[in-house]
Amino acid sequence: EDQVTQSPEALRLQEGESSSLNCSYTVSGLRGLFWYRQDPGKGPEFLFTLYSAGEEKEKERLKATLTKKESFLHITAPKPEDSATYLCAVHFRGGSNYKLTFGKGTLLTVNP
């Protein structure tokens, strides 16, 4: 069964303390991997799309990378406003369907 696993479930950092979030997947025929940010009580907000192994994308303090089995979201010198739940989603093509499977997310807390 195709699965998406995010780790850690929760991460607490001090402001300025860099770290990485992981998204591993067991899918056949990966078509795309997506990172979203979700603030409490709000809908997810798109961050990045990665399509092939070796691809990297950056946005401010965030950098997403992709290998054949996992993706990392690197957070450099985080600020308290980076606190949120970060979601990973994988698009795989199963038969004639276009399904999108989300991981359970990593709750990031950045303390000042």
Added chain:
Amino acid sequence: EAQVTQNPRYLITVTGKKLTVTCSQNMNHEYMSWYRQDPGLGLRQIYYSMNVEVTDKGDVPEGYKVSRKEKRNFPLILESPSPNQTSLYFCASSLYPRGGSYNEQFFGPGTRLTVL
């Protein structure tokens, strides 16, 4: 402003009373989808639509119906709601997946449903 809107935002209902949650987008997106989000289970796809009159099941379609008669609207229908459908629901839209892959999805603000 480009957006996805959902109504109602909050709903408390009773078992068996049919309800509809509306979703509308103003970005001329072909693709629309419904998700539910539950603690410990994450976001799970209920139904999606590739275009008008084209819908397909996601991972958890049981107990739900959808229709796509217009491009901008994608209502979620619960014919006979049950307590296990208490959840936070999100609608999302995106451009049509091209080259076999999704584009970024834009999410609505969510509908918190409680079924007593």
